[in-house]
Every structure is written in C-alpha cells, then in structure tokens.
Amino acid sequence: MDAKCIARAGLMVALLAASAQVMLPFGPVPFTLQxxxxxxxxxxxxxxxxxxxxxxxxxxxxxxxxxFSGFMGGFGALVGPTGGFLWGFILGMVAAGVLDRALPARIPAYPRTLASAAVLLLVSYVCGTVQLMAFLSIDLWGALTIAVAPFIVPDAVKLVCGARVGVSVARVLS
Structure with a gap:
C-alpha cells in the first residue's frame, strides 16, 4: 500500500466515524449518515x-x-443490539468486492459502485437483523419492523448520493 492509498483509507475511516455522529435516535437502531x-x-x-x-x-x-453512533465505543457495542450492523459493514464490504470483481469491466463506475453499495447494505441488514433478533428475543417480523423497514428509503437515498459522490471523488483523484 502506498502513501496515497493509506491517506485515502485514513480519510474514509475518519469520515465513517464522523458520519456515525450525524444521527437521529430511532428506537434501538439510530439513523446515521454512515x-x-x-x-x-x-x-x-x-x-x-x-x-x-x-x-x-x-x-x-x-x-x-x-x-460508533452516539460517540460509543468498546467491544460491548459490537455484541449489543446494533452490533450486527457493524459486523455487517465488514462482511458487506467483502461481498461488495466480490460483486465488483464479478461484474463485467464494461459496466460504468456509477452503476458498479451503486450495485456494490446495495450489496453491502443488504448484508449489513441481514447481520444486523439476526443479531437484533437474538439480543432482543424477537421474531424476524419484529426485527425487520424496527431495524430495516424505517431505513429502506433513507438508506436508498444515501446509497444513490454516496455512490455518486464516491465516483466523482474517484474521478478527481485519478
């Protein structure tokens, strides 16, 4: 990894941390800009x-x-009710990379990035929902009602905008 790559990664970590603090408490799962x-x-x-x-x-x-959201940190956040979403970010990014590699090279950057981000979000939803179900001892419907349904539309908007900004930033950086 060269210095530019490390700097970009560091900036993205900082942006993730900052975006976690732009939040609206919304039941057990906060609404953030992550x-x-x-x-x-x-x-x-x-x-x-x-x-x-x-x-x-x-x-x-x-x-x-x-x-993490609400200026939280510690291992407890990863094993708490919303920790599955955090684990899901990692697994989702792996899945996004697998999809990106599988897509034909002729697909333009924006649809490619948007598809990768959608897969990332789907994996995060699955991981978060499973952990929330286990933590709160609720069924699938209950978990989906509080942890996924209220976020689908805002998350879709954030994906569309984030992918567009990401592609624009990548174009400027290259």
Whole structure:
C-alpha cells in the first residue's frame, strides 16, 4: 500500500466515524449518515483497501474509541443490539468486492459502485437483523419492523448520493 492509498483509507475511516455522529435516535437502531460514506468507499478505494478500511473502523471502535453512533465505543457495542450492523459493514464490504470483481469491466463506475453499495447494505441488514433478533428475543417480523423497514428509503437515498459522490471523488483523484 502506498502513501496515497493509506491517506485515502485514513480519510474514509475518519469520515465513517464522523458520519456515525450525524444521527437521529430511532428506537434501538439510530439513523446515521454512515450508509452515505459506506457507499463512497467502493468507488474511492480498491477492494482490498476498502475492506481493510472498514475493518480498521470497527477495530477502532472495538478497542474503545468513540467512533460508533452516539460517540460509543468498546467491544460491548459490537455484541449489543446494533452490533450486527457493524459486523455487517465488514462482511458487506467483502461481498461488495466480490460483486465488483464479478461484474463485467464494461459496466460504468456509477452503476458498479451503486450495485456494490446495495450489496453491502443488504448484508449489513441481514447481520444486523439476526443479531437484533437474538439480543432482543424477537421474531424476524419484529426485527425487520424496527431495524430495516424505517431505513429502506433513507438508506436508498444515501446509497444513490454516496455512490455518486464516491465516483466523482474517484474521478478527481485519478
């Protein structure tokens, strides 16, 4: 990894941390701008660096730095009711990279980034929903009602905008 790559990854970690603090409490799962930044990452960083960036963000929070929503940090945040979404960011970024590699090279950057971001979000929803179900002892319908349904439209808007910004930033950086 060269210095530019490390600087971009560091900036993305900082943006993830900052975007987590732009939040509206909304039941057990807060509404944040992290989805916007997560949608930018596949456009701005290569697949490997994108995954490592999200891993770095989650690890910083796990060791206690207040980078998660509401200035929370610590391992407890990862095993709490919304921790599955955080784990899902990592697994989702891996899935986004797999999709990106599988897509034909002729697909333009924006649809490619948008598809990758949508897969990332879907994986995060699945991981978050499963952990919320286990933590709160609720059924699938209950978890989807409080952790996914209210966020679908705002998250879709954040994905569309984040992917567009990410592609624009990547174009300027190249």
């Amino acid at each position: 989805t916007f930044v997560l949608a930018m990452i596949p456009a701005v960083l290569d697949r490997r660096t994108a995954v490592l960036t999200v891993v770095a963000y989650v690890l910083l929070g796990a060791v206690g730095l207040p980078v």
